[in-house]
Amino acid sequence: MQFKLSVATLALATLAAATPTRRTGGSPIPASQCTTGPVQCCNSTEAASGPTASKLLGLLGVVVQDLNVIVGITCTPITVIGVGGDSCTSQAVCCEDNSFHGVVAVGCTPVNLSL
Template sequence: MIRIILCCPRLYDEQAGSGNAAALLGVLNIPVQGANVPIGLDCTPLSVLAVAGNSCNTQTVCCENNNFKGVVAIGCTPINVNL
């Protein structure tokens, strides 16, 4: 499994069947496995920000699934890139 580092302005750690992120997943017809799946919304790959000379001013996360062009990233874990 390939994981990617993203900058996500919105990160939800809620049950896949309820809440704001779940509503968006339903509209986009994106299946989610598991009861509590961390979900990032409106994410940008950290490498894109670095090329543009910007940094992540919100939550930096490592995600399992970013096949939805940053609109939704699934299985995200917050990380500290300043270590």
């Protein structure tokens, strides 16, 4: 088990796959200001250095330059906001890199769906 963790840590330290810019400010942006793709609904979010995010990033071989960047975990796109039952009961975010098939989304900023 420790060998697998060491390999994942080594992969995290040596591969370069994602280099999102850290967004500042804690207040959510309006969903209409998300220009990087569809707004995502993630089960949770945490810093890349967090226990779940760092493990998933390591398993995927994703390296981020800033360990404080926010990572969305288990995300699905919200395609139509405010129509039908399409909403997010977890964390709605706008992310810079959504190319990991919903497992993680990197460089996320909270989104206010009602704005």
